[in-house]
Amino acid sequence: MAFNYNIEEVPPADLPCVEHDIKRAKKFLQKHSPESGDSLYDHLTDVLNKILAERPKNAVDIFEQYSRQLKEERFRSRKDHLRDLYVPPAQYEDAKKLIELFRQPVQTSENGEDDPAGDDEEDETKRRKPNMLDLLYYFEQTGVGLPRAEMVILNLSIRKLMADNPIENVRFWGKILGRPKNYWVVEADLQEEEINRRIEATEAAEQTMREIDVSETVNENQDDAEKEAANAVLATDMESNDPAVEEKHLVLNFPPLPEGHWKPPPEIPSERIGTGVNKKTYFVSTSPGLDDWVELPTVTAQQIIAARLMVRCFTGNLETPIYTFPAFPGTEKNYLRAQIARITAATSISPIGWYNFGGDEEEEIGEEEEGLGGNISENPHYDPLPLKDLIDPSMSNWCHHRQHILKQGRTTWWNPNAPEEDEEEFAEEEDNEDDEGAPEAQQKEVGPPLLTPLSEDASVDAIPAWTVRQSSLVQPDFAVAIVRSNLWPGAFAFATGKRFANLYIGWGHKFTVYNYTPPSMPLVQDQYKIGPEVMEVQDPTFEMEEEWRIAHLPAPELPLMGEEEELLGEASPDEDEEDEDED
Amino acid sequence: MECIRLIDTLDLLGHAGVCVGTENSQLLQNSLIILQNENHFRKCYYWGRINGIQNDYHVAYGYEKECLSGRIYFYSTNCLDWLLMPKVTKCGRFLTPLAVTRFEGDPSIITNVYKANPPFPPNEDSKRHYDGPIPKELKEEDRLASLVDLINEDAFVVPRGAWFKAPNGEVIENPGFEGITLTEAQHLKSFLHGRLPQQKWNTNLLTRSDYNYAVDFLDTIDTDVPEGCWDLQFLLGCRMVTLHSLYWPGMTFYHKLNSPHYGSMYIGYGKKNLDVPFMV
Numbered sequence: 010m011a012f013n014y015n016i017e018e019v020p021p022a023d024l025p026c027v028e029h030d031i032k033r034a035k036k037f038l039q040k041h042s043p044e045s046g047d048s049l050y051d052h053l054t055d056v057l058n059k060i061l062a063e064r065p066k067n068a069v070d071i072f073e074q075y076s077r078q079l080k081e082e083r084f085r086s087r088k089d090h091l092r093d094l095y096v097p098p099a100q101y102e103d104a105k106k107l108i109e110l111f112r113q114p115v116q117t118s119e120n121g122e123d124d125p126a127g128d129d130e131e132d133e134t135k136r137r138k139p140n141m142l143d144l145l146y147y148f149e150q151t152g153v154g155l156p157r158a159e160m161v162i163l164n165l166s167i168r169k170l171m172a173d174n175p176i177e178n179v180r181f182w183g184k185i186l187g188r189p190k191n192y193w194v195v196e197a198d199l200q201e202e203e204i205n206r207r208i209e210a211t212e213a214a215e216q217t218m219r220e221i222d223v224s225e226t227v228n229e230n231q232d233d234a235e236k237e238a239a240n241a242v243l244a245t246d247m248e249s250n251d252p253a254v255e256e257k258h259l260v261l262n263f264p265p266l267p268e269g270h271w272k273p274p275p276e277i278p279s280e281r282i283g284t285g286v287n288k289k290t291y292f293v294s295t296s297p298g299l300d301d302w303v304e305l306p307t308v309t310a311q312q313i314i315a316a317r318l319m320v321r322c323f324t325g326n327l328e329t330p331i332y333t334f335p336a337f338p339g340t341e342k343n344y345l346r347a348q349i350a351r352i353t354a355a356t357s358i359s360p361i362g363w364y365n366f367g368g369d370e371e372e373e374i375g376e377e378e379e380g381l382g383g384n385i386s387e388n389p390h391y392d393p394l395p396l397k398d399l400i401d402p403s404m405s406n407w408c409h410h411r412q413h414i415l416k417q418g419r420t421t422w423w424n425p426n427a428p429e430e431d432e433e434e435f436a437e438e439e440d441n442e443d444d445e446g447a448p449e450a451q452q453k454e455v456g457p458p459l460l461t462p463l464s465e466d467a468s469v470d471a472i473p474a475w476t477v478r479q480s481s482l483v484q485p486d487f488a489v490a491i492v493r494s495n496l497w498p499g500a501f502a503f504a505t506g507k508r509f510a511n512l513y514i515g516w517g518h519k520f521t522v523y524n525y526t527p528p529s530m531p532l533v534q535d536q537y538k539i540g541p542e543v544m545e546v547q548d549p550t551f552e553m554e555e556e557w558r559i560a561h562l563p564a565p566e567l568p569l570m571g572e573e574e575e576l577l578g579e580a581s582p583d584e585d586e587e588d589e590d591e592d
Numbered sequence: 593m594e595c596i597r598l599i600d601t602l603d604l605l606g607h608a609g610v611c612v613g614t615e616n617s618q619l620l621q622n623s624l625i626i627l628q629n630e631n632h633f634r635k636c637y638y639w640g641r642i643n644g645i646q647n648d649y650h651v652a653y654g655y656e657k658e659c660l661s662g663r664i665y666f667y668s669t670n671c672l673d674w675l676l677m678p679k680v681t682k683c684g685r686f687l688t689p690l691a692v693t694r695f696e697g698d699p700s701i702i703t704n705v706y707k708a709n710p711p712f713p714p715n716e717d718s719k720r721h722y723d724g725p726i727p728k729e730l731k732e733e734d735r736l737a738s739l740v741d742l743i744n745e746d747a748f749v750v751p752r753g754a755w756f757k758a759p760n761g762e763v764i765e766n767p768g769f770e771g772i773t774l775t776e777a778q779h780l781k782s783f784l785h786g787r788l789p790q791q792k793w794n795t796n797l798l799t800r801s802d803y804n805y806a807v808d809f810l811d812t813i814d815t816d817v818p819e820g821c822w823d824l825q826f827l828l829g830c831r832m833v834t835l836h837s838l839y840w841p842g843m844t845f846y847h848k849l850n851s852p853h854y855g856s857m858y859i860g861y862g863k864k865n866l867d868v869p870f871m872v
Contacts, residue, residue, distance in 0.1 A: 074768040100829030150613045154606030188823040322871035472694050514609030522692045525867040
C-alpha cells in the first residue's frame, strides 16, 4: 500500500503536477495587498466582469484604463454620512434670470396693442427691433459666427433694453472679445427730447463748475495773500531772533527760481452729444440677459487721441483702470467707447446708393463744405446692386456712411487759435484771411466727405484695406457678398439684394504691420541754462597742478605749501582763489 | 476640428466670432472624407483658414495612428483640390516670422521678405543668427507650411487626457477620454500644448500630485509667458470652455466639459501678435 493512485492526494513536492501549480498560483493571486486590501484575483475578476459587461472595442488596448478606472471606483466610499443635500445644477442661477426674458413679452405685447393706433409709420421704423436671427442667417453663410442660442437671448434682451430706455434706431453693433469677459455692444440713437435734456444738464453742470472755479481762484488768491503775510511775519521773526549772525554770513544770493513758460495747449473740446463721434449712444453688456446693459459715457477728443497710441486687452470690467504711457484719461469704459468710435468711423460701409444726402437738406449741404456735416438718409429708391458689382475687388461700389475722425479726435475741425468763435463763422473768415497767412495758423484738417467709395481708402504697406468674398461659388444667384476689413480685423459687412449690415467681432485693435511701439519718452528738460557755472570740467592731473603751482609759487612763502596743494585741486584756476585761500 | 463635426461650428466656435457656413461645411466635410479615404487616414481634421488677398488657404490634416508626429497636412484654395503641404524647412522657419505682408493666395509666388523687415542690423555678423548664407526669398507655399507649424507650436491645445502615450512610444488618441470636469477646467494646467514637449520629461510630473506619465507627457500651457496670454472662458452656463491664444488671435479651442468633444480651429490672417506684453 505504498502507492495510492488517488489523484486528489497531494503528491510529493518534487513531482510536477498541474493541479498543484494552479492551486499555488491562485493562492498567490488571492494574497491581499497590505496597502489597498485588495487581491489581484478579485481585481481581475472585476475587470473581466466589467469588460464583458461593457464589451468595448479593442479591449486589450484599453485594458490598463479599465483596471485604473475600477480601482478609482472602488476607492470612493459609498457611504455618505452627511444629510442628503441637493446641489442645484450650475446653470440654475443663469436659467432663473433668462426665464424672465421669456416672461416679459406678454406684457409688452399688451402695451403694444395700444401703441400702433397713435404712432406714425416713421416712428414704427425707428422703433423697429433688430432681428438677430435674420442677421444670423446671412452672416452664417459668410463664415461669421453668431451662435444661435445667444442670438435668441440677445434679441430678447435688446427688446427689454428698448422698453427701458428712450432710444430708437437700435442696431447690434458687434462683440468685443476680452480676457476674461467679452462685451456685446448695441448702438442706438437717443430720442430727441432725451438729447436736449442731456445737453441742458451738461450745460448746467458746466456752469456750476465754472462758478466753483471762479470762487476757488478767488479763495486761492486770498490764501496766497495770507501765506505771504505769514511768511513775512516768519521772516521778520527769524531775523529778530539772531539778526547779528544772519545778516553777516547767511545772506545767500540764490539765482531766481526758473519760471515755467510752457502753457498746456488748449484742450480740444469734445463733440456735443448727438453730433460727430457722439452721434450714437452705445450700450454694452458682458452677457446679455444675465448682466444689465450699461450705457457708455460720451467720448472726448483726448480719449480718441490717446487710444490711438496704445494697445490694451479688454478685461470685461468697465471700471478697470488703464495704466499706459501716455496716460489715458479715463477707465476701461472710456477706452472701450473710444475704440468703438474709431472702429465705427472706419468700418461703417454700405453699398453705393443705399444712403443719399437727404433731399430736403441739399441746400444746407451746399453751405457746409463738401457735405462734411451733411445728413444722410436711406434711399427709398435703392436699386439693389448685382453681386458681380458688390464683389468687385476695386471696392468702388461700397462707400463709407460715417464721418472720418480727424487727427484732432473730432469729425469736424476745431481751430485752436480761435477757440471763442463759432466753427462755421470761422471757416468763412479763414477763407478771407488766407492771403495774410498768419504764421501760426494751423492747416485745417479735412477728412474725406461722407459716402466716399472705399476705392479711395489708403492701403497700408501694400495691404489693401478691404477684402471681398462671395459666400458661395456654386450658387452665385443666392450668394451673399462679404467684405472684410484688413485694417480692423474682425469688421465685416455683407450685402445681398435689399439687405446689408455691418458687424464687428474681434479684439478691438487696429492692424499694424510692424507691431506696436510705445511712444518714446519726451526729452528731459533743462533745469538751468547751460553755462560755465553748471558745466563739468575735467579735473587737472597732478602734473598740471604741479606746473601751475610752480608757476604761481610765491618765492618767499614756503611754509604755506601744504595748504596750497589742496586748494590747487579746484577745477578752474581763477584768480579769486587767492582770496578764498585767505578765508 | 474633426471634419464630420464641421456643421456644428456655429454653436461651438461661434462664440469667438467664427464659423464655417452651412454650405462650406458640407463641401469641406465631403471633400475631406474623400481625402481621408485616399490617404488611408483614420481621422481627418479641418485645421483652419488663412485669409489671403486673392484667395484664402484652407488647411487640413489627417493621421493614420500617431496623432502628434504622424500628421500629414494638406492645403487648398477652393476646398476641392487638396495639395500636400511641403515639409517645414529651416529657411522657412527663419523667414516666416519676418514676413509682414498678407498672404497673396497664390502658393507659387516668391517674395523677398528679408528686405522689408531685416531681422538684425546690416553690420552685425549674420552667423550669430543663421549659419550659412542668409536666405532672403520665400515661396508662399513654404511660408504657409512654416506658419502652420509655428501656430501649432504656440497655440494648438489638447485637454489633458485626450492624448495618451502608448507603451511603445506612440501618441494615440485616448479612446476612454471622458472630458475634464469643471473644477479641473478652471486651471490652465489641465490643457496641454499639442506639440512635441520642449520641457524635460519630469517637469509636468513634478508639478501635480495625480501625475500619470501616459497622460502628462506634454507641456502644460500655464507656464507660457507672459502670464495671461491665454484667455479662458466658460460658456453656455459652464458647460463649455473656450481658449483663445492672445499670441495668435483667431486660434480658438473649445471643449465641452465632461464629454470627449474638443477641437480647435484657426481663422485669421496668419500674423503673430507680438504686442501681448503691452496688452495684459
